[in-house]
Amino acid sequence: xxxxxxxxxxxxxxxxxxxxxxxxxxxxxxxxxxxxxxxxxxxxxxxxxxxxxxxxxxxxxxxxxxxxxxxxxxxxxxxxxxxxxxxxxxxxxxxxxxxxxxxxxxxxxxxxxxxxxxxxxxxxxxxxxxxxxxxxxxxxxxxxxxxxxxxxxxxxxxxxxxxxxxxxxxx
Amino acid sequence: xxxxxxxxxxxxxxxxxxxxxxxxxxxxxxxxxxxxxxxxxxxxxxxxxxxxxxxxxxxxxxxxxxxxxxxxxxxxxxxxxxxxxxxxxxxxxxxxxxxxxxxxxxxxxxxxxxxxxxxxxxxxxxxxxxxxxxxxxxxxxxxxxxxxxxxxxxxxxxxxxxxxxxxxxxxxxxxxxxxxxxxxxxxxxxxxxxxxxxxxxxxxxxxxxxxxxxxxxxxxxxxxxxxxxxxxxxxxxxxxxxxxxxxxxxxxxxxxxxxxxxxxxxxxxxxxxxxxxxxxxxxxxxxxxxxxxxxxxxxxxxxxxxxxxxxxxxxxxxxxxxxxxxxxxxxxxxxxxxxxxxxxxxxxxxxxxxxxxxxxxxxxxxxxxxxxxxxxxxxxxxxxxxxxxxxxxxxxxxxxxxxxxxxxxxxxxxxxxxxxxxxxxxxxxxxxxxxxxxxxxxxxxxxxxxxxxxxxxxxxxxxxxxxxxxxxxxxxxxxxxxxxxxxxxxxxxxxxxxxxxxxxxxxxxxxxxxxxxxxxxx
Numbered sequence: 084x085x086x087x088x089x090x091x092x093x094x095x096x097x098x099x100x101x102x103x104x105x106x107x108x109x110x111x112x113x114x115x116x117x118x119x120x121x122x123x124x125x126x127x128x129x130x131x132x133x134x135x136x137x138x139x140x141x142x143x144x145x146x147x148x149x150x151x152x153x154x155x156x157x158x159x160x161x162x163x164x165x166x167x168x169x170x171x172x173x174x175x176x177x178x179x180x181x182x183x184x185x186x187x188x189x190x191x192x193x194x195x196x197x198x199x200x201x202x203x204x205x206x207x208x209x210x211x212x213x214x215x216x217x218x219x220x221x222x223x224x225x226x227x228x229x230x231x232x233x234x235x236x237x238x239x240x241x242x243x244x245x246x247x248x249x250x251x252x253x254x
Numbered sequence: 255x256x257x258x259x260x261x262x263x264x265x266x267x268x269x270x271x272x273x274x275x276x277x278x279x280x281x282x283x284x285x286x287x288x289x290x291x292x293x294x295x296x297x298x299x300x301x302x303x304x305x306x307x308x309x310x311x312x313x314x315x316x317x318x319x320x321x322x323x324x325x326x327x328x329x330x331x332x333x334x335x336x337x338x339x340x341x342x343x344x345x346x347x348x349x350x351x352x353x354x355x356x357x358x359x360x361x362x363x364x365x366x367x368x369x370x371x372x373x374x375x376x377x378x379x380x381x382x383x384x385x386x387x388x389x390x391x392x393x394x395x396x397x398x399x400x401x402x403x404x405x406x407x408x409x410x411x412x413x414x415x416x417x418x419x420x421x422x423x424x425x426x427x428x429x430x431x432x433x434x435x436x437x438x439x440x441x442x443x444x445x446x447x448x449x450x451x452x453x454x455x456x457x458x459x460x461x462x463x464x465x466x467x468x469x470x471x472x473x474x475x476x477x478x479x480x481x482x483x484x485x486x487x488x489x490x491x492x493x494x495x496x497x498x499x500x501x502x503x504x505x506x507x508x509x510x511x512x513x514x515x516x517x518x519x520x521x522x523x524x525x526x527x528x529x530x531x532x533x534x535x536x537x538x539x540x541x542x543x544x545x546x547x548x549x550x551x552x553x554x555x556x557x558x559x560x561x562x563x564x565x566x567x568x569x570x571x572x573x574x575x576x577x578x579x580x581x582x583x584x585x586x587x588x589x590x591x592x593x594x595x596x597x598x599x600x601x602x603x604x605x606x607x608x609x610x611x612x613x614x615x616x617x618x619x620x621x622x623x624x625x626x627x628x629x630x631x632x633x634x635x636x637x638x639x640x641x642x643x644x645x646x647x648x649x650x651x652x653x654x655x656x657x658x659x660x661x662x663x664x665x666x667x668x669x670x671x672x673x674x675x676x677x678x679x680x681x682x683x684x685x686x687x688x689x690x691x692x693x694x695x696x697x698x699x700x701x702x703x704x705x706x707x708x709x710x711x712x713x714x715x716x717x718x719x720x721x722x723x724x725x726x727x728x729x730x731x732x733x734x735x736x737x738x739x740x741x742x743x744x745x746x747x748x749x750x751x752x753x754x755x756x757x758x759x760x761x762x763x764x765x766x767x768x769x770x771x772x773x774x775x776x
Contacts, residue, residue, distance in 0.1 A: 086597070086598060086601065087535065087598055087602075090535075090539070090594060090595075090598060091535065094539065094542070097542055132428045133424055134424075134428075134429065134430050134431055134453075135431075136431075136452075136453055136455050136772075137430070137453075137478070137772065138475045138476065138477060138478040138772045139430055139477055139478040139479050139770065139771070139772050140475065140478025140479070140481070140559060140561070141478070142428055142429065142430065142478075143478060143479060143522075143559065144558075145428050146428055146522065146541070147541070147544075147545060147548070149537075149541070150538070150541035150542060150544070150545045151538050151541065151542050152542070152545050162427075162428060164426035164427070165426075177455055179381075179452065179453060179454055179455045179775075180379075180381030180382070180401050180454075181377075181379040181381055181423075181451055181452045181453075181454055181775075182423065182431055182452050182453075183381075183401055184401065184403050185423050185424055185431065185452070189424055210475075211460075211471055211472055211475055212455045212456070212457070212460065212475075213460075215396065215455070215456040215459060215460070216381070216382050216388050216396030216456055216459070217381065217382075217388070217454050217455050217456030217459070218455040218456055235475075235561065236478065236559075238552075238558065
């Protein structure tokens with residue numbers, strides 16, 4: 084136990100602390116986004132992530148949101164297991180034909196008012212996979228989308244900015 | 255060249271890539287006999303796919319890649335056009351169980367079928383009609399079709415108290431979709447059956463008629479966590495097909511990129527494994543190291559996952575001396591941090607209790623299932639495409655690096671954790687060697703596609719053996735590309751690994767493999 088605690092104290096707090104204005108540090112940007120999301124929303128936000136056909140690249144960056152640098156969950160923004168517990172669907176794509184029905188069900192299970200964020204180039208417009216016999220293309224072709232976050236994959240910062248933009252549309 | 259005294263003449267594929275021999279089976283009997291002889295000598299089925307070559311020479315074609323100690327044997331079988339009937343070939347799943355799903359996927363896409371009894375579709379869930387085959391050249395536009403989910407005939411388990419737990423396709427976490435059907439008694443798992451294909455987005459069809467640049471872009475997005483492995487395997491296949499030799503500096507940089515892909519995947523999984531055993535400290539610590547790693551990728555290569563850095567003909571990046579020094583410096587920092595964390599993992603009784611004897615597969619089963627990569631090495635099988643072994647010389651630049659493959663004989667979650675720790679250490683050693691010894695020179699030669707050429711690329715990615723088969727058409731465009739993920743062989747191994755463990759251990763066992771959905775669903 085003691086080595087464990089020692090390691091925790093040695094590592095310290097990595098979540099970007101507030102910085103003086105003008106400092107060119109990505110940490111400041113992360114902190115600003117945290118504050119703004121909570122300011123706009125005024126409460127916690129729950130997100131259900133749905134992979135509707137991605138290559139797993141976008142998922143890697145969504146995972147990164149929970150690392151100590153971005154620390155989304157530490158600010159009350161939480162990924163939940165059921166769409167019934169979610170305020171927001173964060174969906175990666177393209178939507179495959181084999182996932183089309185599952186995505187619709189998840190959408191219907193999310194209580195109103197709900198936000199849908201399309202993640203990645205594939206989620207925004209079909210990306211390199213487009214529309215085909217096996218792919219419906221963009222998330223917007225299957226369920227209503229509030230905000231689109233382009234990128235292949237989008238960086239964690241871009242994901243946070245997109246989540247903020249979605250929260251703003253809800254206000 | 256002849257293997258096992260079987261009457262099939264093989265010729266070595268030219269070029270700098272992994273040792274691949276090509277041969278042609280005269281008929282189905284010939285193929286079957288050869289498969290049996292490979293199995294008898296503890297060889298593996300590495301990949302299986304189909305082709306509609308009727309426009310080229312009037313045949314459908316079945317391609318099988320077998321793996322022996324010496325390298326890979328790419329055996330093709332011509333199948334005559336049967337009109338309305340699916341051309342048939344002998345079922346290989348009785349010899350290599352791994353063939354089952356590949357054969358069913360091949361039927362769904364190309365409409366050539368094995369004569370086996372398992373006729374359930376694999377990739378086709380009801381999104382298109384059963385008699386429409388997307389990879390036939392005369393498939394035409396996709397038919398209008400109501401996308402109704404279809405029933406799937408899961409194997410039923412009976413007996414008092416036995417019941418089923420269906421999971422997915424949307425899982426509880428941030429993870430790719432797939433369906434798991436558990437048959438359980440109380441907490442104990444009697445049987446797990448997977449139904450995949452939810453990620454099928456028609457990737458193979460998109461390659462047809464694409465130019466080489468578009469092909470490289472697509473192949474780098476088959477499985478986002480293995481983009482470098484796929485890009486290199488594709489480039490190696492295209493280079494073998496067209497007689498292109500990338501310069502030495504390009505090969506060195508490719509290995510550097512591949513090892514820089516291996517490390518963060520292992521880091522992330524080691525953290526997630528701690529988390530799945532309720533040790534959130536592990537997740538936080540390892541994700542921090544992974545983030546440091548990815549940020550350096552973005553700084554040096556312009557992309558956190560190094561997508562599009564490996565291209566046919568060479569690489570699209572050229573790190574300078576300062577960049578290589580930054581890599582060496584980071585290796586030192588990560589090595590120290592991982593060593594400390596390993597001591598904490600190894601010294602944590604609760605964690606070890608969850609890891610040890612959980613999700614076990616032994617080396618005999620691993621061989622039967624043609625398992626490769628990290629999961630196979632964690633059963634004690636010394637199999638690593640980057641390392642020398644009896645009769646096998648790895649392709650450059652690995653031949654000169656002296657890779658020390660890592661094994662562990664326990665076959666459980668603890669073994670896969672240990673192998674990942676050791677492989678991080680080995681990759682860090684290799685990265686230092688590569689960065690310090692990086693030769694000067696060109697990073698890329700012009701890639702000119704050769705009309706009608708074909709080749710096979712094999713790369714040892716972080717999960718295991720990634721294969722890509724490439725065929726060019728008469729105009730130098732891509733006629734057919736088949737990417738093969740090691741997860742094809744490992745998914746069935748996971749079904750075995752969870753047997754007789756308890757349901758709450760499934761997430762832990764699953765994460766210890768961390769298999770690709772997109773890579774097999776294509």
